[in-house]
Amino acid sequence: xxxxxxxxxxxxxxxxxxxxxxxxxxxxxxxxxxxxxxxxxxxxxxxxxxxxxxxxxxxxxxxxxxxxxxxxxxxxxxxxxxxxxxxxxxxxxxxxxxxxxxxxxxxxxxxxxxxxxxxxxxxxxxxxxxxxxxxxxxxxxxxxxxxxxxxxxxxxxxxxxxxxxxxxxxxxxxxxxxxxxxxxxxxxxxxxxxxxxxxxxxxxxxxxxxxxxxxxxxxxxxxxxxxxxxxxxxxxxxxxxxxxxxxxxxxxxxxxxxxxxxxxxxxxxxxxxxxxxxxxxxxxxxx
Amino acid sequence: xxxxxxxxxxxxxxxxxxxxxxxxxxxxxxxxxxxxxxxxxxxxxxxxxxxxxxxxxxxxxxxxxxxxxxxxxxxxxxxxxxxxxxxxxxxxxxxxxxxxxxxxxxxxxxxxxxxxxxxxxxxxxxxxxxxxxxxxxxxxxxxxxxxxxxxxxxxxxxxxxxxxxxxxxxxxxxxxxxxxxxxxxxxxxxxxxxxxxxxxxxxxxxxxxxxxxxxxxxxxxxxxxxxxxxxxxxxxxxxxxxxxxxxxxxxxxxxxxxxxxxxxxxxxxxxxxxxxxxxxxxxxxxxxxxxxxxxxxxx
Numbered sequence: 331x332x333x334x335x336x337x338x339x340x341x342x343x344x345x346x347x348x349x350x351x352x353x354x355x356x357x358x359x360x361x362x363x364x365x366x367x368x369x370x371x372x373x374x375x376x377x378x379x380x381x382x383x384x385x386x387x388x389x390x391x392x393x394x395x396x397x398x399x400x401x402x403x404x405x406x407x408x409x410x411x412x413x414x415x416x417x418x419x420x421x422x423x424x425x426x427x428x429x430x431x432x433x434x435x436x437x438x439x440x441x442x443x444x445x446x447x448x449x450x451x452x453x454x455x456x457x458x459x460x461x462x463x464x465x466x467x468x469x470x471x472x473x474x475x476x477x478x479x480x481x482x483x484x485x486x487x488x489x490x491x492x493x494x495x496x497x498x499x500x501x502x503x504x505x506x507x508x509x510x511x512x513x514x515x516x517x518x519x520x521x522x523x524x525x526x527x528x529x530x531x532x533x534x535x536x537x538x539x540x541x542x543x544x545x546x547x548x549x550x551x552x553x554x555x556x557x558x559x560x561x562x563x564x565x566x567x568x569x570x571x572x573x574x575x576x577x578x579x580x581x582x583x584x585x586x587x588x589x590x591x592x593x594x595x596x597x598x599x600x601x602x603x604x605x606x607x608x609x610x611x612x613x614x615x616x617x
Numbered sequence: 618x619x620x621x622x623x624x625x626x627x628x629x630x631x632x633x634x635x636x637x638x639x640x641x642x643x644x645x646x647x648x649x650x651x652x653x654x655x656x657x658x659x660x661x662x663x664x665x666x667x668x669x670x671x672x673x674x675x676x677x678x679x680x681x682x683x684x685x686x687x688x689x690x691x692x693x694x695x696x697x698x699x700x701x702x703x704x705x706x707x708x709x710x711x712x713x714x715x716x717x718x719x720x721x722x723x724x725x726x727x728x729x730x731x732x733x734x735x736x737x738x739x740x741x742x743x744x745x746x747x748x749x750x751x752x753x754x755x756x757x758x759x760x761x762x763x764x765x766x767x768x769x770x771x772x773x774x775x776x777x778x779x780x781x782x783x784x785x786x787x788x789x790x791x792x793x794x795x796x797x798x799x800x801x802x803x804x805x806x807x808x809x810x811x812x813x814x815x816x817x818x819x820x821x822x823x824x825x826x827x828x829x830x831x832x833x834x835x836x837x838x839x840x841x842x843x844x845x846x847x848x849x850x851x852x853x854x855x856x857x858x859x860x861x862x863x864x865x866x867x868x869x870x871x872x873x874x875x876x877x878x879x880x881x882x883x884x885x886x887x888x889x890x891x892x893x894x895x896x897x898x899x900x901x902x903x904x905x906x907x908x909x910x911x912x913x914x915x916x
Binding site for chain 2 (some may be wrong): 347348351352354355358359361363365366368369372378379380381382384391421425426428429431432433436437438439440442444447448450451453454455456457458459461462463464465466469482483485515537539544545546547548552563566567570571573579581584585587588589591592595596598599600603604
């Protein structure tokens, strides 16, 4: 008996099952995407209200984007978000790949301890460390309103390190052995052989690392008091809580800011979706 | 293959370079996790004030005074109760919905990648952006109230002391669901086809199969969902701070981390906040262990 015959019930039953399945999925997808639709439409309307008619794109304008730009200087906020995220990405790629490779393919004393720490660190909620980190970074090191202070707590993303390790672990050790016999140093092996082979893991690592600092609110909110240093999530939240009176269509301006904040992460995700599969999550959570 | 196996090809002569490679990460973990963790405990047992950089101030040992203050503060009790409300709504909803959606996705069907993307998009989007939309949807004159008409709650969702916390729990469930759908989707790959076949031969219908094969088959993932939910609840900050205007009304949606921020940084009592943080870690550990016991029973 073939497996397909065993898993495929009678045709009529199957067709009904598929319809129910599609209906459930479609209802879910609508519930998930509607707020995004509402956000985009709201950002484009000259007057944005909670009325039902506001869900229809009418009298489309770019005025809300200009308004939010005037209220929180969008360019500067985006630049700050970019610097913070870029710093985290760079550190995670450089130091995370080194750590992941060493944990997977090198033998050294304390490797077990480092790996146990890697698992443990992912379980510690960052917010719980907010207060001592604030005291240390802002008060003791004087890194308030400073990019270094914003980047520091996120500098090396442990989940990405774990992902890199899992990927390097799956590569045949004989490949690295051969390179060693040919006299290649570990750094050369890492950059010339391991990293090029790990490109899919690298992409999901980048995506995973990107959304953290880009979307982060609490830490940069604590560290930046100067509006010129605030990343977009912080300046938008500031607008949400107390600047709405400064523009004529505050909800529209807020939705425009939300679109700008959401766009890079969503675009990156959609672009690399194919590479970011359930297997990553699988390997990322087997611990 | 067990991905967690500690064995990797050992080779003499590479030992020093391996240690060198992990040094930056170890320094990072010490600076960002270990030192702050110890520092919190230290602060929690002392009288501690913020001082100007470089200035020295007395930090006398006060024993359990800060903890006494934390435990006798009614707002702290309220915040932990709020987290329990959050968990009671968030956990069953997350487990139920993501398991149903993952099972539906775990088959050959049209638009599969569209559905997966649709569920995942809120997860990758910034809370601040989504909170803005939800405030717009659930505000006093928002779309939801306009649709409900006379059925709209009074006072409205976000300023209603009974509804504020449930709205936050629903928001977080919606935002995180895609992640758990993917998690369950991965877990479903490990449930053997032959189990479904055996159940089918025994005459079990689809629904029976779901409860007798799927649900027990993904139990480790369920434990993980519960633990993630507890950690998310313990971390809750942006949602009560932004969605319900600083944890209102009357602390009905306040969270422990929000109180840590308000007491520690806004009102200048970092020692109180540190003690609250230690209590929160203990709470997370206790609930996580309990969750593990409950969901893995019978395994």
